[in-house]
Amino acid sequence: MTTVILIVIAVCFFLWSLFKSRKKTKESLKIAKGLFISTAIQIIGVLALVSLFLAIIPPEMIKKVMGGANEAVSVLWGSLIGTVTIIPAFIAFPLSKQLMEAGAALTAIAAFLTTLTMVGFATFPIEKAYFGTKFTIYRNLFSFFAAITVALFMGVIL
Amino acid sequence: MINILKKHKLITVAALAYLVTLICSPQTFMNAIRQNGSFLLEMLEILPPIMVISSLISVWVPNDVIIKGFGNTSGVKGKLLSILIGAFSAGPIYAGFPVAKTLYDKGASVGNVVIILSAWAVVKVPMYLVETSFLGASFANTRYLLTIPLIIVLGYVMQRMVKREDIPISQLDREISEIYDKLPQRHCGACGYTDCHEFAKAVKNGEAQMDDCKILSSSSKKN
Numbered sequence: 001m002t003t004v005i006l007i008v009i010a011v012c013f014f015l016w017s018l019f020k021s022r023k024k025t026k027e028s029l030k031i032a033k034g035l036f037i038s039t040a041i042q043i044i045g046v047l048a049l050v051s052l053f054l055a056i057i058p059p060e061m062i063k064k065v066m067g068g069a070n071e072a073v074s075v076l077w078g079s080l081i082g083t084v085t086i087i088p089a090f091i092a093f094p095l096s097k098q099l100m101e102a103g104a105a106l107t108a109i110a111a112f113l114t115t116l117t118m119v120g121f122a123t124f125p126i127e128k129a130y131f132g133t134k135f136t137i138y139r140n141l142f143s144f145f146a147a148i149t150v151a152l153f154m155g156v157i158l
Numbered sequence: 159m160i161n162i163l164k165k166h167k168l169i170t171v172a173a174l175a176y177l178v179t180l181i182c183s184p185q186t187f188m189n190a191i192r193q194n195g196s197f198l199l200e201m202l203e204i205l206p207p208i209m210v211i212s213s214l215i216s217v218w219v220p221n222d223v224i225i226k227g228f229g230n231t232s233g234v235k236g237k238l239l240s241i242l243i244g245a246f247s248a249g250p251i252y253a254g255f256p257v258a259k260t261l262y263d264k265g266a267s268v269g270n271v272v273i274i275l276s277a278w279a280v281v282k283v284p285m286y287l288v289e290t291s292f293l294g295a296s297f298a299n300t301r302y303l304l305t306i307p308l309i310i311v312l313g314y315v316m317q318r319m320v321k322r323e324d325i326p327i328s329q330l331d332r333e334i335s336e337i338y339d340k341l342p343q344r345h346c347g348a349c350g351y352t353d354c355h356e357f358a359k360a361v362k363n364g365e366a367q368m369d370d371c372k373i374l375s376s377s378s379k380k381n
Contacts, residue, residue: 003203006248010207013214024217031213035256036205043201043252045168051193052175055186086250088200093285093292100293109293110301117279123252125168130255131262131271134324135316139272142312150304157300 039126046122050086066112067103075151078108079144082115086122106158111151118143204249212257221264221355228266228274237310240270244277254278263328269317276309334358341371348372 017025065077087095096109119140120127127136180187228236247254254275262271281302289298327335338358345353349370351360360366369375 003207003248006204006211007207010210014210017214017218020218025214028210028213028217031216032206032209035213036209039209039252039256040201040205041166042168043205044198045166045172046252047197047201048172048190048194049168049175051197052172052179052186052190054193055190056179086197086252088196088250091196093288097292106297110297113289113301114280114305117251118276120251126252127255130259130326132325135268135320138316138319139275139312142315143276146305146308146312150301150308153304154297154300158296 042126046126050122054085063099063102063104066099066108067105071105071107074105074108075111075148078112079115079147082112083119083144084121085116086120087116092116107151107155110154111147114147114150115144118147204253208249208253209256212260216260224261225265228261228270230267232270236270237273237313240273241277241281244274245281245283247278251275251279259328267317268320269313272316273309273313276312280305334362337361342373344373346373
């Protein structure tokens, strides 16, 4: 759904641009092409590695470590798994529900969901290319702790 | 050949890893290939429009609009705007990098860039609905209410820790900044542009020439 909206916005903006100035539109297409090629190559590599990782690690193992007796350890596992994987959101939510039903702790799921989207070990090289090493390390590190904080507070509240 | 491999390190590593898996466990290899399908589909749907939008922004939206909306002095309004951009965007965080970088190059502050990226990752209007239906409203609400303030804190901390010189300059901007470095940077405006940045851009686009800088041309006459 959002993808459709996104494409509509892009097409409208593009047509408007074409109407206003052909030269500027051409210039922007050149930029877009360069951006796409350089990013796509890296993303394909990242996604391929993550897919492989997910195929090697059995889901039962994920369930086990995220529903352990010690909740703090489960939270840590949840956030670590979220950090190293990228899963499209429409798969992540049903998966989280499954994990919860299988006995994963609520706080661990919260940590997993937040790091999954916010902290990216796999996307590190892409982020670094755009924003540099220092920015990337700090952002991911702080986001990781933010995710754990959110999870722990959720454990207190819910 | 080695240079190409070095440039595309990730792809090379991935290809090697797949090769090893194929030899050791063809079953796992097939599972991984199947995983790739859904990922690639998502990427191919989202990346092209994202790239078109962000490059159109870089061509059309004037810097001062971005600086006013997302710059160092944009205050609370800038933070809210940053959260909204993230909330109404689509796609995973890596789709957010090019957009955020474009805004950054045009003068958005480091803090607001971090807020945009974090909101892009976590605060999603359509995803909120999916989360509520699978994990319950109280779970989703609590997670959002806790995350949003933390994102703002994160932006503030990052603004403190990371300076502009820590972040690499885009290819397009590198040429401009090379020209900019040669200018007196007094922002006198005598050339007819608002400041030396605008003038450097005009020189790069061929709209102006270095000689049009009054300070440069007068000092060269003296020598």
